Amino acid sequence: MxxxxxxxxxxxxxxxxxxxxxxxxxxxxxxxxxxxxxxxxxxxxxxxxxxxxxxxxxxxxxxxxxxxxxxxxxxxxxxxxxxxxxxxxxxxxxxxxxxxxxxxxxxxxxxxxxxxxxxxxxxxxxxxxxxxxxxxxxxxxxxxxxxxxxxxxxxxxxxxxxxxxxxxxxxxxxxxxxxxxxxxxxxxxxxxxxxxxxxxxxxxxxxxxxxxxxxxxxxxxxxxxxPVLLPEAHGRTFAAESISSGVPEIDQILHGGIERGTVTILSGPTGVGKTTLGTQFMKEAAGRGERSVIYMFEENTETMIARSKAVNIPAERMVERGTLAVEEVEPLEKSPAEFASMVRAEVEERDAEIVMIDGIDGYRLSLRGDESDLERELNSLGRYLKDMGVAVILVESTNAITGQFQPTNSGLSYLADNIVFLRYLEMEGELRKAIGILKKRTSDFERALREFEITEHGITVGDPLTGLRGILSGTPEFTESRSPPDR
Missing domain, CATH: 3.40.50.300 (P-loop containing nucleotide triphosphate hydrolases)
Incomplete structure (x- = not known):
């Protein structure tokens, strides 16, 4: 023998x-x-x-x-x-x-x-x-x-x-x-x-x-x-540098952008522009020759590409050039470990530097368990991606269109290094949008809220919304020191 x-x-x-x-x-x-x-x-x-x-x-x-x-x-x-x-x-x-x-x-x-x-x-x-x-x-x-x-x-x-x-x-x-x-x-x-x-x-x-x-x-x-993902078994050296969005005002309120090796939650009600904002970071990364991947739990590829094209984000061209991968995920057909294997392949074999999960509610369905399962699995996946130097973007929909401010539905805020929220505002009989930063661990950030718009030319962000009170309620009022802006 x-x-x-x-x-x-x-x-x-x-x-x-x-x-x-x-x-x-x-x-x-x-x-x-x-x-x-x-x-x-x-x-x-x-x-x-x-x-x-x-x-x-x-x-x-x-x-x-x-x-x-x-x-x-x-x-x-x-x-x-x-x-x-x-x-x-x-x-x-x-x-x-x-x-x-x-x-x-x-x-x-x-x-x-x-x-x-x-x-x-x-x-x-x-x-x-x-x-x-x-x-x-x-x-x-x-x-x-x-x-x-x-x-x-x-x-x-x-x-x-x-x-x-x-x-x-x-x-x-x-x-x-x-x-x-x-x-x-x-x-x-x-x-x-x-x-x-x-x-x-x-x-x-x-x-x-x-x-x-x-x-x-x-x-x-x-x-x-x-295999079950064990974050402690993975990691690599990377430069903890800021990633620009390509929109100067967004970079300004984030004091430079989001950093590699961090988790960012983009929260807000449906249709407010969360996916578009996340894709904007990927557009800028593509210009540097970096690769990004989006996992779509709640939307198909064709809709995402058409919507991006309408707001001056060339997602289709990015896919053709290999700087962007768009993966549709059927949550009831994928276990968390199977999904983690998909992500690992993009990071370790194809060098993805930005990973966006759109959205958390769809990912939750793959767990078939309670809220603690969601926290455990996302924490493991997030820790792995952070240790690999990947910028992680989690898209989460909140329930309220306006009214009581709710930064997240899932209670995952403790997992995030950055929380960027978008919300609707009712101002002078019009439905408008605002962007704000609730949390940023790696640097300071701007506390003011700014008006947020998505046009055919892309994302535009206005000056800080000063002279208003009750912005987070969704129905702000102008203070006596400021009159309504001209539209």
Whole structure:
């Protein structure tokens, strides 16, 4: 038996390899557990067809070889180089009223089955072995002790032949698989509920792993794993410089703009101009050759591009030149971990320097949980982006059009380094808009509110709204020292 050392072999699933810090340790035995339909066999198919490190053996104890090959082909798995030991029950056991057993009466002795596996292993000499499901052997053993003894002997035999073993378990209330977890070198737990599919690693000898319930998606090409985002595991050096909006008055009230490595919340009622303001920062960044990305939870790309063009923001040209990416996100189809993986790809592989999430209410739907889930997930994503030097813009809609001032709906203000609010004002019978800064951690800012307009030429910001009281109520009044401005 050779020494595996720090060597790893791939599971065939990139996200799972990241969770396992590189993959499986060779020449060890690993259990995959989960209820029916959670993807255990699919994970095993990935394992069997990954890499080019020698022969592979599939010991099937439930589905027939023909059914496995058919189902695997539908998912794009090529099993031509995989040897089989088919120990599945034959269809004739259901005929003539005979009781169903896994094996015929003359085959039920445990040693006979073990010898069949051992003989096939000697014949194939596999580097990877997948047994699905190993718990079917429990029915052949006289008691749990003998079952554990046979399983332990089998896994030791396979390891002595330098094979890495993956086996599935079908636990029930009457027959839990805790004993198999003790015997195995690692356990991968698959689960499925109304919130989606997850994978966790409760045990992995000889190495640390990424903790948590990682999101899983079953596609037409097999299994994809999206690891939970751990902000502390990422970061890079960057210059904490200000990013200009390209509108002098906005830069003035922000004392230079927003900084790299900060989170900015743009809040205000629907239609007030939050997305346009965020995109304005991206327009200016594109002029410097920087890349930005917008994740649209509540609007489609065509509408966003058309609206931007109407206010002198060339979003379509920015997309064509690669300085802007616009991603539509269906919140009920993406888990937080899956969304975080999308963001990481833009930042780490395509060097996005500004990331805008539009909007927070749509992102909340992807959580399918309470408000604490929103805070936890956004905090993790925000911390990751800040540590990577990305300027983060979160767009949040408030409920009130006018009336009582409400900076945010979600209570996320503590996560923000900057809070920029937009609101409607009723002045002299007209509906107008104002912009103000509520918070800026990295520098001072202007306390005055200014009138905010979006025209065909872009964003314009007026002088400070002095001589008015009750601006935050949405229905300001002129003081005696100032008369209404000419329009």
């Amino acid at each position: 050779t020494d595996a050392g720090d060597e790893r072999i791939s599971t065939g699933i990139d996200g799972l390899d990241r969770v396992l810090h590189g993959g499986l340790v060779p020449q060890r035995g690993y259990m995959v557990t989960g209820r029916p339909g959670t993807g255990k066999t699919i994970l095993g198919l990935h394992f069997l067809t990954a890499g080019d490190d020698g022969a592979r053996l599939f010991v099937n104890l439930e589905e027939s070889e023909a059914d496995i090959r058919t189902n695997a082909a539908k998912l794009g798995f090529d099993l031509d180089d995989v040897a089989f030991l088919d120990l599945s029950p034959g269809a004739d056991v259901f005929t003539d009223g005979r009781q169903y057993d896994i094996f015929e009466p003359d085959e039920v002795e445990g040693p006979t089955v073990s010898e069949s596996i051992a003989d096939r292993v000697r014949e194939v000499d596999p580097d990877r072995v997948f047994i699905d499901p190993l718990t079917q052997l429990r029915n052949l053993a006289p008691d749990d002790y003998q079952f554990r003894k046979q399983v332990n002997g089998l896994t030791q035999f396979l390891r002595q032949r330098d094979a890495t073993v993956l086996f599935t378990s079908q636990a029930t209330e009457r027959a839990p698989d805790d004993d198999l977890e003790f015997i195995s070198d690692g356990a991968l737990k698959l689960a499925r509920d109304d919130a989606g599919r997850t994978l966790s690693v409760p045990k992995f000898r000889g190495s640390d792993t990424e903790s948590g319930a990682h999101s899983v998606r079953i596609t037409d090409e097999g299994m994809v794993v999206f």
